[in-house]
Amino acid sequence: MWGRRPLVTLLRAAVLGTLLYLTGRFAFPPVHVSGLSMEPTIHDGTWRIGNKLKFLSRDPQRGELVMVSMAGWRAFYLKRVLGLPGETIAFKNGALLINGKVTAESYLAGGDDTWNLSPLRVPKGEYFVAGDNRAVPLPMHTAGLTRRGDIAGGLLW
């Protein structure tokens, strides 16, 4: 089981373990999805791979999925970017309005038109993010403004 040179085998295992840890912590963390916030796009209890390198050289764009830091380095909110810095975002009977214009959201399940939000200007250095599950009323949903620095990455898969 340990081969002819157990110490070498042990060292290789230690190096492999360290590499996996570093990759998971700083680049591509495994993400266990908990909650219904991203239904129907991403389901509760499924696994995904995060990508912490995705937004190192560019900023997130509207429609992209992002991981927003909660605490520590393993817990994130998984959300979609809706509003970019400087834009004015609003919801009217479920429709997303960016700078006053209706913006289509192809990823939604449809049929949920309860979200309403007065026009809100997204401050510089911040983003408006939300989950895809619009069946949850907006006041009960983790949606809103987040700082660029709290966006820890995107999804690799």
Add this chain to the structure above:
Amino acid sequence: MVRTWTLGLVVATVLLAGCWWLFGGDSDLRKITRQSEKLAAALHKAPGDGLLGIAARSHEIADFFAKKITLTPGEPLPGIGSREELVTVAATTLQAASSLDVKILDRDLNWVEPHVKATMHVAVEVVVTLQGERQKLMHTYELTWILEEERWVIANAQVSESIRNPASSDRR
């Protein structure tokens, strides 16, 4: 021979570092971490838990907190300013919920004053069944831990979310 000794030295160093990490290091950090895990475990309710059990559990929960507290747990729970209020709110909440489970997802800790006072950000998953409806909630709290009578207890707790909902302070 030299290579074997070198490898042995590397492995021994790794093992020693592991032992230090597990059993040594910052013992106060470990005590606080253990306290937070115990608190999460105390915030458990199984279907069928009786009133006596709930009363005992509420006092057990209060033991994790300082004599003087300021807690802002977030809607729908009220602000709490004393341990007596905490016992009442804990008992009411445990009674209202058919089941409750709190799991710590991750945390980070910063010393305000080393070995005396620390601030912890903790991400938790709360699975609660209320009036037959099962909900899974994610929250981030900021806890202030202080050393009181040689025990680490929470003096302050408040919701601390990285996503600020303009429509409400409540989160899902």
